[in-house]
Amino acid sequence: MDLGLEVDDSRGKVTVLTVEGEVxxxxxxxxxxxxxxxxxxxxxxxxxxxxKVEFLDxxxxxxxxxxxxxxxxxxxxxxxxxxxxxxxxxxxxxxxxRAFVIHDSVxxxxx
Amino acid sequence: MAETAPAPVLRLEIPARPSYVSMVRLVVGTAAKARRAxxxxxVEDLTLALSEACTNAIEAHGAAGTGDDLVTVxxxxxxxxxxxxxxxxxxxxxxxxxxxxxxxxxxxRLNYERGLGIPIIRRLVDEVTFASSRRGTTVRMVLLxxxxxxxxxxxxxxxxxxxxxxxxxx
Numbered sequence: 151m152d153l154g155l156e157v158d159d160s161r162g163k164v165t166v167l168t169v170e171g172e173v174x175x176x177x178x179x180x181x182x183x184x185x186x187x188x189x190x191x192x193x194x195x196x197x198x199x200x201x202k203v204e205f206l207d208x209x210x211x212x213x214x215x216x217x218x219x220x221x222x223x224x225x226x227x228x229x230x231x232x233x234x235x236x237x238x239x240x241x242x243x244x245x246x247x248r249a250f251v252i253h254d255s256v257x258x259x260x261x
Numbered sequence: 262m263a264e265t266a267p268a269p270v271l272r273l274e275i276p277a278r279p280s281y282v283s284m285v286r287l288v289v290g291t292a293a294k295a296r297r298a299x300x301x302x303x304v305e306d307l308t309l310a311l312s313e314a315c316t317n318a319i320e321a322h323g324a325a326g327t328g329d330d331l332v333t334v335x336x337x338x339x340x341x342x343x344x345x346x347x348x349x350x351x352x353x354x355x356x357x358x359x360x361x362x363x364x365x366x367x368x369x370r371l372n373y374e375r376g377l378g379i380p381i382i383r384r385l386v387d388e389v390t391f392a393s394s395r396r397g398t399t400v401r402m403v404l405l406x407x408x409x410x411x412x413x414x415x416x417x418x419x420x421x422x423x424x425x426x427x428x429x430x431x
Contacts, residue, residue, distance in 0.1 A: 172283055174279075174282050174283060174312055174316070175279040175282055175315075175316045175319060175320075176279035176280045176282060176283060205283075205286070205308070205309075205312070207309055207312045207313055207316065207378075207381070208313055208316070208377035208378045208381055209316055211377055212377065236305050239305075240309065240381070243381060243384045243385070244377055244380065244381060
């Protein structure tokens, strides 16, 4: 299954990356490439919208951590949008819900 | 009471390549649902733990530099448990030698982009054993079947008009 990635940079300083599908060892490299591309293109505040993600495992977590570190190194940040219990559970059991800022909606994250 | 010996449910062999992991999740998750062994929430625990184990298995083959190796996934069931075994023929690793992660609040924790898979498996399943050698690794995960969830509907017995309307239409 392919990973859907959609970039919305119409919100000024905030770039929204909407991810759709399953993030695992097969698809995570594509997400990493996109985050690297956004950071290289000058994006600093990136919101990754996970509402359309059906599955996420530690490979996906690793990419999100990598993206967050990269953006924070340039005074930016990577925040998340997620309200799905099964996806939030992955963050909770690893304790990474405390490392990421997780919002309920894109509007809240971009505000 | 003597425990029943586990009975085989399913055996899959997949090429040790990343694109096959989603299929394993789908097939094993569907089998667990069809067998009604696990409540839906635990099926999600199983597919996540399985994804982590298969990811490690495939990465072990990558490290070995082999091309057409196979990873085997077996599902067995007994009275009160589902057993899932993942076998690879990669280079192996020692789960006891994994460095402990720094506390979540510690800035260095963010250097751990990998190595989260085994802690996740340990957190999600009821029992897990890792047997590793130079010829490969066997991961055996056990999920206990929870009692059936409460399925009774929350019907207001003082207001059955909707049900009665359906009766009237008959």
